[in-house]
Amino acid sequence: MLLGGLGLDRGRKLDCDSAGNCTLFGSTFKSFGESTDIFVIRLNPNHTPEWARTYGGTNKDTLQDVVASRDGGYLLFGSSQSLFITPLKVLSPHRVPRPLIVKLSHGGDVEWAKLVQFNDSKAQTKLFSATQTTDGGFVLVGQ
Amino acid sequence: MFALKLVADGKPIWLHRYHMDTYYGNATTVTSLKDGQIDIAGGYFNDMDEGGFLVMTLSPDGLPMHVTEYPRPLTPLGSAILSPIGMGVLDNGQTVIAGAYKLKDKPESAYVLWFDQKGMFKNGHIYSLRNAVDTPVTVGSFTIRREVGATNRIALVGNSGAVGVVRAMNEPGDQAIALLIDEQGNVSSEVSVRASGTQSTNHSNSEYDDIAPLQDGSFALLGTTDGFGAPIVNFIFSVWTPHDNTSALFNVFSIDVQAAPVPVPAVSGDTDRIENVPASKIDVTELKVSNLEHP
Numbered sequence: 001m002l003l004g005g006l007g008l009d010r011g012r013k014l015d016c017d018s019a020g021n022c023t024l025f026g027s028t029f030k031s032f033g034e035s036t037d038i039f040v041i042r043l044n045p046n047h048t049p050e051w052a053r054t055y056g057g058t059n060k061d062t063l064q065d066v067v068a069s070r071d072g073g074y075l076l077f078g079s080s081q082s083l084f085i086t087p088l089k090v091l092s093p094h095r096v097p098r099p100l101i102v103k104l105s106h107g108g109d110v111e112w113a114k115l116v117q118f119n120d121s122k123a124q125t126k127l128f129s130a131t132q133t134t135d136g137g138f139v140l141v142g143q
Numbered sequence: 144m145f146a147l148k149l150v151a152d153g154k155p156i157w158l159h160r161y162h163m164d165t166y167y168g169n170a171t172t173v174t175s176l177k178d179g180q181i182d183i184a185g186g187y188f189n190d191m192d193e194g195g196f197l198v199m200t201l202s203p204d205g206l207p208m209h210v211t212e213y214p215r216p217l218t219p220l221g222s223a224i225l226s227p228i229g230m231g232v233l234d235n236g237q238t239v240i241a242g243a244y245k246l247k248d249k250p251e252s253a254y255v256l257w258f259d260q261k262g263m264f265k266n267g268h269i270y271s272l273r274n275a276v277d278t279p280v281t282v283g284s285f286t287i288r289r290e291v292g293a294t295n296r297i298a299l300v301g302n303s304g305a306v307g308v309v310r311a312m313n314e315p316g317d318q319a320i321a322l323l324i325d326e327q328g329n330v331s332s333e334v335s336v337r338a339s340g341t342q343s344t345n346h347s348n349s350e351y352d353d354i355a356p357l358q359d360g361s362f363a364l365l366g367t368t369d370g371f372g373a374p375i376v377n378f379i380f381s382v383w384t385p386h387d388n389t390s391a392l393f394n395v396f397s398i399d400v401q402a403a404p405v406p407v408p409a410v411s412g413d414t415d416r417i418e419n420v421p422a423s424k425i426d427v428t429e430l431k432v433s434n435l436e437h438p
Contacts (some may be wrong), residue, residue, distance in 0.1 A: 012365070013352075013365070015355055024365050037428075053429055084421075112153035114418065131173045131175040
């Protein structure tokens with residue numbers, strides 16, 4: 001099945017639980033707005049969309065990878081050029097790409113979010129992978 | 144390369160950078176071990192195109208306990224570059240690393256390496272697409288997503304050039320592939336799909352980008368396509384039910400790699416560089432989506 005809109009929707013990661021619900025993660029551009037956002041679709045066991053949401057800031061936000069957490073939620077991480085000074089996109093301020101980390105609940109609500117900024121780094125900082133540790137925390141690695 | 148630890152509520156606990164003398168490093172995949180330790184795999188290289196990949200075991204505090212480097216293995220086809228893409232731990236404690244395999248002046252292929260419970264190299268295989276002249280064709284974006292159950296089979300997905308014709312990625316005729324690999328490294332089941340339509344390939348379609356097991360033994364697959372009736376580019380979601388078959392697409396080569404322990408000191412970083420973003424500042428938009436597939 002094809003999912004998305006009339007723009008550019010790129011599927012990247014998915015997770016399926018023991019009940020057969022599958023959550024699809026990717027990014028979207030010009031299907032539902034002018035800026036690139038993280039795009040999440042939840043399918044029920046019959047593969048029918050239950051809900052779909054975009055997540056982002058004032059500018060380009062893209063997904064690198066996703067970790068399913070033991071509380072049923074997800075840790076999303078990728079790159080952001082947004083400023084997050086306002087939830088509105090109309091001003092579209094932006095800055096250099098920085099790693100963005102977003103924790104979602106099982107229902108898709110944002111629980112917390114972080115930006116990683118190494119001011120002394122000449123090269124762009126990127127996150128490549130993450131895992132949940134035995135104590136419930138998360139370790140993320142990058143360059 | 145660096146590693147960052149956050150607790151469950153997002154508070155940063157530690158941040159470490161890891162330096163290798165004369166080499167650049169990047170940590171491309173990480174997995175958590177049962178005892179709280181952390182395994183990281185990545186690549187290292189220098190300006191003279193030398194390097195290899197490394198596996199680093201960290202303590203729960205993020206300090207290197209042991210680091211092993213694996214210079215480029217010499218295969219019957221030449222010296223190889225192995226780039227880790229995915230890593231996981233099997234039920235039997237073995238660590239499996241999957242990634243992209245590159246020979247000089249030849250297209251990319253895929254590999255899987257097995258390590259025993261002590262982190263020692265056990266065996267490795269290269270999976271190259273079979274074609275008329277028996278050389279690899281382009282394969283990329285392999286992901287390891289399953290290391291479970293009695294069979295301990297590993298599912299990989301990726302995209303390749305058309306069999307028999309060496310192509311650049313994303314050209315018309317490329318196909319997505321998914322395969323199951325058994326404990327001996329043999330391909331026990333495989334599936335491929337070639338996008339329909341003749342649209343321009345500027346959109347980088349890759350129909351199988353990720354794979355997840357379903358309870359009935361099948362797998363869910365997610366990717367991106369400009370075929371199958373997509374208006375421009377959309378998510379493509381499909382389900383694969385593997386049936387054991389002898390691989391028709393793949394040549395399988397065994398490889399050996401030499402290992403050497405290396406010192407990689409950690410330098411603690413400032414966790415103040417982790418900036419909080421209020422959840423209210425993340426714009427969340429509810430959408431209505433439905434299957435766009437043409438009947």
